[in-house]
Amino acid sequence: xxxxxxxxxxxxxxxxxxxxxxALTGARQKIANYAGVTVERKAxxxxxxxxxxxxxxxxxxxxxxxxxxxxxxVTRDVVKGTFEGEAVPDVLVIVIDAANLEQHxxxxxxxxxxxxxxxxALNMVDLAERDGLTLDPAALSEALGVPxxxxxxxxxxxxxxxxxxxxxxxxxAHEEAHTRWHLTLPERRLxxxxxxxxxxxxxxxxxxxxxxxxxxxxxxxxxxxxxxGLLFVIFQAVFAWATPFADALEGGVGAMSxxxxxxxxxxxxxxxLTEGVLAGVGSVVVFLPQxxxxxxxxxVMEASGYMxxxxxxxxxxxxxxxxxxxxxxxxxxxxxxxxPGIMATRSISDPKDRLTTILIAPLMTxxxxxxxxxxxxxxxxxQTTVGPGVGLQGLVLFALYVAGIVGAMVxxxxxxxxxxxxxxSGFIMELPxxxxxxxxxxxxxxxxxxWVFLRRAGxxxxxxxxxxxxxxSFPQAEPGExxxxxxxxxxxxxxxxxxxxxxxxxxxxSLALVPAIAAREVAVSALATTYAVDAxxxxxxxxxxxxxxxxxxxxxxxxxxxxxxxFAPQCLSTIAVARRETxxxxxxxxxxxxxxxxxxxxxxxxxxxxxxxxx
Amino acid sequence: xxxxxxxSGRNARITGVDWTSLAEDEAKRLQALGIDEGAEVAILHxxxxxxxxxxxxxxxxxxxxxxxVHAHAISVEAV
Numbered sequence: 001x002x003x004x005x006x007x008x009x010x011x012x013x014x015x016x017x018x019x020x021x022x023a024l025t026g027a028r029q030k031i032a033n034y035a036g037v038t039v040e041r042k043a044x045x046x047x048x049x050x051x052x053x054x055x056x057x058x059x060x061x062x063x064x065x066x067x068x069x070x071x072x073x074v075t076r077d078v079v080k081g082t083f084e085g086e087a088v089p090d091v092l093v094i095v096i097d098a099a100n101l102e103q104h105x106x107x108x109x110x111x112x113x114x115x116x117x118x119x120x121a122l123n124m125v126d127l128a129e130r131d132g133l134t135l136d137p138a139a140l141s142e143a144l145g146v147p148x149x150x151x152x153x154x155x156x157x158x159x160x161x162x163x164x165x166x167x168x169x170x171x172x173a174h175e176e177a178h179t180r181w182h183l184t185l186p187e188r189r190l191x192x193x194x195x196x197x198x199x200x201x202x203x204x205x206x207x208x209x210x211x212x213x214x215x216x217x218x219x220x221x222x223x224x225x226x227x228x229g230l231l232f233v234i235f236q237a238v239f240a241w242a243t244p245f246a247d248a249l250e251g252g253v254g255a256m257s258x259x260x261x262x263x264x265x266x267x268x269x270x271x272x273l274t275e276g277v278l279a280g281v282g283s284v285v286v287f288l289p290q291x292x293x294x295x296x297x298x299x300v301m302e303a304s305g306y307m308x309x310x311x312x313x314x315x316x317x318x319x320x321x322x323x324x325x326x327x328x329x330x331x332x333x334x335x336x337x338x339x340p341g342i343m344a345t346r347s348i349s350d351p352k353d354r355l356t357t358i359l360i361a362p363l364m365t366x367x368x369x370x371x372x373x374x375x376x377x378x379x380x381x382x383q384t385t386v387g388p389g390v391g392l393q394g395l396v397l398f399a400l401y402v403a404g405i406v407g408a409m410v411x412x413x414x415x416x417x418x419x420x421x422x423x424x425s426g427f428i429m430e431l432p433x434x435x436x437x438x439x440x441x442x443x444x445x446x447x448x449x450x451w452v453f454l455r456r457a458g459x460x461x462x463x464x465x466x467x468x469x470x471x472x473s474f475p476q477a478e479p480g481e482x483x484x485x486x487x488x489x490x491x492x493x494x495x496x497x498x499x500x501x502x503x504x505x506x507x508x509x510s511l512a513l514v515p516a517i518a519a520r521e522v523a524v525s526a527l528a529t530t531y532a533v534d535a536x537x538x539x540x541x542x543x544x545x546x547x548x549x550x551x552x553x554x555x556x557x558x559x560x561x562x563x564x565x566x567f568a569p570q571c572l573s574t575i576a577v578a579r580r581e582t583x584x585x586x587x588x589x590x591x592x593x594x595x596x597x598x599x600x601x602x603x604x605x606x607x608x609x610x611x612x613x614x615x
Numbered sequence: 616x617x618x619x620x621x622x623s624g625r626n627a628r629i630t631g632v633d634w635t636s637l638a639e640d641e642a643k644r645l646q647a648l649g650i651d652e653g654a655e656v657a658i659l660h661x662x663x664x665x666x667x668x669x670x671x672x673x674x675x676x677x678x679x680x681x682x683x684v685h686a687h688a689i690s691v692e693a694v
Contacts, residue, residue, distance in 0.1 A: 063647030068640040100676050103649055131676075185646060210678060211659070218671060220663035312680050315669045316662050325669065325680070349640045426685055427669055428644050431678040 006055045006087065007046065007166055009121075010079055010111055011095035012104045013061030014432050016123040018042075019153035020095055021058035024163065028444055029058060030340075031154070032302035033432050034311075034329060036061065036347035039071040041078055041086075048167040049160075057089060060347075064107055064185075069349035079111065091169045092118045093162070098128035098135055098150070099433065101199060105192035106185070112144060113182055117169040120148045121162055126155065127433060133203055140199040154438055210433055214309070223313050234297045235401065236394035238290050238370070239377075245289035250544060253282035272469065275532035280465030280525035283545050284457050287371040287521075288450060294367060295449045296442070298336055303437035307332065308429060315427045321409045322416030324348075325427035327357040331408070334364035335401075336449070338574045342581055352420040356412055358578055359420075359591050362569050363408035365401045367453070368520040372565050373400055375524050379549035380558040396562075403566045407598065419590075456519065464515040465525040472533040484508070484534045503600060504560040504607030506553070508534075513570070520570045556610035563606035567599035619670070619686035623658045627691035636688045645685060649674055655694060658686075 009017040013035030022029055025044030030037060038060045046056040059078055060071035067073040074083070081088030094111050096104040112118060122137055141148040147165045151158030183191065217223055257278045264270040301307050307329065315325030326348050334341030341361045348354040365373075377393050384392050416422075468489065477486035484490045484507070493511035500510045512526035528545035531552075549558065569575065569592050578588040621627050629652055634642045650656075656674050661667040668683045 063644065066643055066647070068643050068647075102675050103677060106647070106649070186651065189649065189651070214660060214671070214678070218660040220661060220667070224663065308680075312660075312662070312669060312671060315680070315682075319668065319682075349644075426638070426641050426682040427680060428641060428648070428682075428685065429680045430648070431671060431680055 004053065004055055005091070005170055006057065006089045007091040007093055007170070008057040008059055008078060008089035009093050009095055010059055010075060010107075011061060012063060012097065012100075012107055014430065015061065015095045015097045015100075015104060016153045017061065017095045018058055020093075020121060020123060020151065020162075021056060023151075023153045023156050023159045025056055028448065030445075031441065032299075032307070033305040033435050034302065034308045035430050035432070036071065036329065036344070039074075039343055039346040041074055041083075046163070046166070048170070049164050050167060052167075054091075054166065054170070062107065065110055069347050070354075071346040079114070088116070090117065091166055092116050093166065094118060094120045095123050096120060098122045098125045099131050099133060101135075101140075101196035102192050105195055106188050108144070109183065109188045109192065112146065117172040118146045119162065119165045119169050120144060120146055121153075121158070122148050122150045123153055125150045126152045126157075127435065130209075131433075134201040136199050136201050140195065143195040143198055154441065210431075213434060214431070217306070217309050218312060223309075227310055227313050230301075231401075232398060234294065235398040236389070236391060237297070238293050238397065239374075239391060239394045241293050242289035246286050249286040249288065253278055253286065254544075257282075268473070271473065271533070272466075275473075276466055276469035276529055277462070279532040279545070280469065280529040281457055281462050283375070283528035284371050284461050284521045284525050285454070287374055287524075288453060290370055290374055291367050291453050292446055292450055294370065295336065295446055299442050299445045300437050303435065303441060305432045305434045308431045311427075311429065312431060317409070319427070321413040323356060323412050324350075324353060325429060327353065330357050331361060331364050334361040334366060337366050337368070338362045338364065338571065339577045342574070342577050345581065350422075352422045355582065355587065356415050356420045358581060359415060359587065359594075360408040360411050362571070362574050362591065362595060363404050363411065363567065365404045365566070366520075366571075367449075368456075368571065369400075369565055371521045371524045373397055373562060375527075375546055376549065376558050376562055379546045380553065380555055400562060400566060403563070407567060407602075411594070411598075456521070460519050461522050461525055464518045464522045465529055468511075468515045468526050469529050469533065472530060482534060484511075484530065487533075489530070503564075503604035504554075504557045504611075505564075505603070506557060508552075509557070509561055513564075513568075516570045518570075518572050520565060520568075523565070523570070555615045556607045559610050559615075560603040560607035564599045564603040567595050567602050569595040569599075616691060617687050618656065618658070618672070618689040618691045619683045621658060621691055621693075623661065626655055626657045626694040628694050629654045629656065629689055630692050631690040633688040633690070637685065641685065645681070648677070648679055650689065656689075656691070 009021055011017055018029045018031045018038050021044060024046045027044040029042055038058060042058040044056050046054045048054055059075040062072040062075040065076045067076050077083035078086055092111060094108045096108055128135060137148040137150050149158050149162045149165050151162055217226060257274050260273045311325045311328035314328050318325055318327060330341045330344040333344050338361045342358050345354045345357045348357060377396050381393050381396050386392050386395060471489040472487045475486060477483040489511055492514060493507045496510040497507050508527060508530050511530060512523045515526050516523035531545060531548040575588050575592060578591055579585060631652055656672045658670055658672050660671040662669050669680050670686050671678055671680050
């Protein structure tokens with residue numbers, strides 16, 4: 001017997017399967033407190049107490065095998081053994097929310113009917129205790145006929161016991177599956193009720209905290225004010241809190257550049273390091289603090305359970321443009337990055353709803369735009385306050401985010417009455433219980449995001465910047481001639497410039513947009529490298545890209561550039577993931593074309609209005 | 616009386632659900648969540664815009680958000 005054993009985690013959405021998966025395998029899958037975080041099967045390695053390895057699968061949450069959305073279909077297919085290239089799991093681990101027994105036991109019974117070796121993880125027993133529930137796992141185990149292990153996945157409680165139970169269940173893996181009773185849904189629900197009653201030893205009348213907190217956060221008047229206030233604070237904080245750290249990083253990059261200049265003689269190698277690597281990649285890396293602050297807020301909102309409340313508050317607005325609140329979470333994820341956002345649309349059951357959401361996801365302001373916005377805002381928007389605690393720079397950033405959202409809503413409305421015409425599907429969503437975010441999980445989440453950002457800077461941004469530096473540096477200019485004019489890059493800029501000149505872009509901007517097709521942040525590094533290469537002397541070259549922009553760009557031009565990036569689909573990975581999720585090139589093409597068209601019009605409108613206002 | 620018109624905060628028992636008026640996948644989802652004859656629910660919160668949509672209700676130990684159209688398909692009586 002050499003075949004590797006497999007086990008799979010199954011259960012209702014938001015029962016903590018991914019947290020348990022992380023605890024059992026040491027993996028760092030994304031976990032958050034709302035239904036539908038996991039949308040595809042993930043595999044990891046679990047070691048049994050004997051040391052024997054088991055492949056553990058983390059599956060999307062599901063309410064029943066009667067799948068309503070693409071992610072639930074994955075779960076059904078894997079568990080039933082009809083998933084392509086996947087054998088039936090040897091052991092099933094049903095994950096149940098201890099505070100929600102009656103509901104979660106319904107699907108648990110459906111899984112148990114398969115007659116496979118099964119273990120039940122009674123997860124989140126700590127939250128059940130908080131709600132005043134005392135449970136009897138032994139009684140539940142007797143009623144279900146399988147071992148029941150109380151766990152608190154996020155606190156790593158009960159993990160060893162669960163490991164041992166999986167090992168024990170695994171010894172029965174080769175026995176014939178004994179199909180058990182088969183019940184209808186109402187019968188299952190009734191027996192779930194009885195089993196839940198039997199397993200609850202005591203239940204205090206203490207009110208759950210959700211009721212009181214939701215009375216404020218979901219209040220029809222105060223709720224939306226709190227939500228918008230919170231978003232406002234986030235964008236203020238991105239500027240205000242990051243400044244000292246960003247300054248320190250910038251100082252570090254500057255010092256390295258000076259060090260290189262002092263250590264090396266003049267020449268191409270030195271120029272490559274200072275103008276290409278340090279000016280280019282360094283100009284993007286300095287935005288790390290801003291990215292980390294933005295993600296800290298997003299992660300806290302996700303982990304606490306507030307995200308689902310935000311979806312509730314936004315649902316009516318979404319319905320107004322033909323989307324459901326279900327689209328809210330994918331769209332919200334897109335504020336971090338459109339790629340997980342587009343993947344999260346798998347939890348939307350209606351295909352037209354899903355397609356519309358995919359097409360507008362790139363309009364949500366992803367974190368890659370932050371460096372572009374931040375560098376332009378810092379260069380042309382004065383650091384004044386327009387009210388107590390309200391900085392103008394943060395306000396402009398907030399406006400850019402709002403512009404993306406409004407743009408997305410308008411596009412959705414148009415799509416919904418044309419290509420994806422149809423009735424909007426409804427909004428049915430569990431509002432999870434509130435949880436205190438754990439520092440450890442936040443730290444891991446932040447570290448992962450920071451690492452992704454730095455890895456991008458080290459790979460895609462680095463490569464694009466180097467390629468640009470080469471094009472900018474050759475052929476070498478004659479004395480007195482501008483290096484940009486003489487170079488190959490100059491030719492590229494001259495070709496593109498006529499298209500972009502009407503919307504106020506100068507030659508350097510037109511050039512920067514080319515490598516920025518790979519990723520938006522490259523626009524910043526490209527501008528930095530272009531200005532560094534083109535600088536006549538070292539003192540000018542040593543200036544940061546912010547100072548260059550402040551000196552060389554007019555306000556209408558800078559605003560037009562910001563407006564361009566609200567819409568422009570400058571990200572190859574997003575286009576690739578849209579192709580994968582829509583199974584073809586048709587919709588990604590539609591997406592790219594309409595977004596570039598909007599970007600041009602928006603940049604133009606901004607430029608012409610700003611000029612006519614005399615800015 | 617249907618759930619959408621029922622007083623907030625009061626317990627209601629479901630007396631019937633007009634499944635045919637709902638989209639198939641939504642009917643499935645509601646059923647999977649435990650909406651059916653005999654289940655007890657209470658409206659906790661309502662949205663602010665256009666007819667106070669959506670609705671958050673207590674269902675068992677859960678809080679579930681639904682739209683008004685769903686609530687309209689659910690007949691209830693006071694407990």
